[in-house]
Amino acid sequence: MDQLLANIKIQVNDKIYVKDPETSALGRKIIGNSLIIMDEIGFDNFTFKKLGERIGSNESSIYRYFENKHKLLVYLSSWYWSWIEYxxxxxxxxxxxxxxxxxxxxxxxxxxxxxxxxxEHIDESLLNKIIIAEFTKTFLTKEVDEENKEGFFLIYKRVINRLVDIVKVIDPEYPYAKSLISSIVEGALHQHYLKDHFKTITDCNDKVSPTDYYLDLVKRVLKH
Amino acid sequence: MDQLLANIKIQVNDKIYVKDPETSALGRKIIGNSLIIMDEIGFDNFTFKKLGERIGSNESSIYRYFENKHKLLVYLSSWYWSWIEYxxxxxxxxxxxxxxxxxxxxxxxxxxxxxxxxxEHIDESLLNKIIIAEFTKTFLTKEVDEENKEGFFLIYKRVINRLVDIVKVIDPEYPYAKSLISSIVEGALHQHYLKDHFKTITDCNDKVSPTDYYLDLVKRVLKH
DNA sequence: CTTTTTTGATAGTAATACTATTACATTTGT
DNA sequence: ACAAATGTAATAGTATTACTATCAAAAAAG
Known part of the structure; x- marks a missing residue:
């Protein structure tokens, strides 16, 4: 699998970017370093100017790849879910x-x-941290319906529906397969966040993982 | 209960505001109209200048009540959860x-x-819409730990723990009461959002509500 | 080796997110 | 009743953000 991934390009909807960042050294630098800066200062404080300073490039060069930082985050999320799907x-x-x-x-x-x-250019553990803290911001916007129509969230929805299909084989009578899975996928990110910032409202910690909680949950919910 | 609420003031942590908006006509106008504008244009596009224009007041007057729009959103959320707790x-x-x-x-x-x-000055149905779309943004920030220490999220956590206490009476052996409740409270907001914007990954719609899904879930999960 | 594409530097704009200052209005203590 | 203290509002100004336009240099492609 490791070998394979090295040869396969993660596909991201080309409406998300102006120029595909995977096609140049600068593009890959933008992706890799945006992860580092977003992790350091968070998405809200992240600017293309700060990114440009870090990679020794001009702000305007970054605009050649992404219209704005929102699209960059959508790109990173798409990449993440595509990698998860793979x-x-x-x-x-x-x-x-x-x-x-x-x-x-x-x-x-x-x-x-x-x-x-x-x-090479993407640190998935860093990307995962960013998804935990920032993913909901990709769709909690006023433009969500237009962007959804343009297919920005297709891969995410496909990942959810792959899991839904498995649930339906296990328990065809269960009436809430979609809600169950969408709340698990979103909820897992949330539990990871709670574990780090709101320990009093989660059972997850160093020893108990969100995975433990959700595996147990599904066992209780589905008839099998 | 209706009578009672008219006489009881919803208490919000006083570190969230500069000046308590409940104590003046301008303050109440700020709260009531911020809901309307945030609903119209979303939190991200909301500015104090736009709010000022709408209520016929100066931008700087609004800064007398709230340091910035983030604190205003934290205030609205606190008010919401306090009202829910009540x-x-x-x-x-x-x-x-x-x-x-x-x-x-x-x-x-x-x-x-x-x-x-x-x-009088708060439309709860509007506030609920805003909580669904914007609540996670109150804590998905780099300042979350400091603000949590200052007690900005106390009421929310207390609401969660009230529900956790009931779960523990029903099924004292269930090991994930906190995660279950925190994921339900957050998940319900998420399902409401999906119902409006991502219909393909939820079972909730006009006829099936998030409440239906979660009542069924809890029945399956807890031994009773 | 020349044409096209990509990148970088400079400059500029409009909007945002504030802060400082000052003046006016209202409340309160004596 | 009136001065002092406090609350409220308006004006103006700054730094940063989020871009866009232009042009020259460098790199890559044909």
Whole structure:
């Protein structure tokens, strides 16, 4: 799988960027360093000027790749979910037992992520931290419906529906498969955040992970 | 209850504001109209200048009440959760059966909210819409830990823990009461948002509410 | 080796997010 | 009743943000 990923390009909707950042050294520098700065100062304080200073490039050069920082965040999120989907498809292929399949899939979308060394310019563990703290901001905007129509969130929705399909095999009678999965995927990010910032309203900590909580939840909810 | 609320002031941590907006006509205008504008253009596009123009007041006058728009949003959220807590305490008082109690409590935190006419300057249904779209932005910031220490999120955490206490009476053996409740309260807001903007990843719609989904979930998860 | 594409530097604009100062209005203590 | 203290509003100004336009230099492609 590591080998494979090195040769496969994560596809991102081309309406999200002005120029594909994967096609140049500057583009890859923009992606890699935007992760570092966003992690350091957060998305709200992040500016193209600060990014430009860090990579020794001009602000205007960055605008050649992304219209604004919102689109950059949408790009990073798309890349993230595309990468998750890729891992999901491989991790669940050839697993005959659907319950087993769901567990593997849930682990993937709820676990803490370590850097996948096969992609050079992106540190996935850093990206995961940014997704936890910033992902909801990609769609909690006034432009959400237009951007949704343009397909900005397609991969995310496809990941959710892949999990929904597995749930439907396990318990075809369960009437809330979509809500269950969408609340798990979103909720896992939230529990990771609570674990770091609001310890009094979560059971997750160093020993108990969001994955533990959700695997147990699904076992209780679905008839099998 | 309606009568009572008219005489009771919702208490909000005084570190959130510069001057308590409930103490003057301008303050109440700021609160009431900020809801309308935020609903119209969203938090991200909201500015004190636009608010000032709408209420026929100067930008700088608004800064006398709130340091910045983030603090205003924190204030609105605090007010919201305080109001929810108030309703929660009343709705669950004198209900002997804990399962019944939990259902009532869950209904309150997950349902669609209509305007409570007993508070004049705040339209709760509008506030609810804003909480659905903007609440996570109050804590998904780099300042979250400091602000949490200052008690900005106390009421929210208290609401969660009130529900957790009921769960613990129902099923003392269940090991994830906090995560369950925190993910329900957050998840309900999320499901409301999905219902309006991402219909393909939720089962909630005009006929099925987030409340239905979560009442069913809790029934399946807790032993009783 | 020349044309096209990409990048970088400079400059500029409009909007945002404030702060400082001052004047006017209202309340309060004696 | 009236001066002092406090609250409220308006004006003006600054630094930063979020861009856009232009042009020259460098790199890559044909």
């Amino acid at each position: 891992k999901l498809v491989f991790a669940t292929a050839n697993i005959p037992d659907p319950l087993d399949k769901l567990s593997r899939a849930l682990e993937l979308v709820t676990e803490n992520i370590e850097d996948d060394l096969s992609t | 309703k929660l305490v009343f709705a669950t008082a004198n209900i002997p059966d804990p399962l019944d109690k939990l259902s009532r409590a869950l209904e309150l935190v997950t349902e669609n909210i209509e305007d409570d006419l007993s508070t």
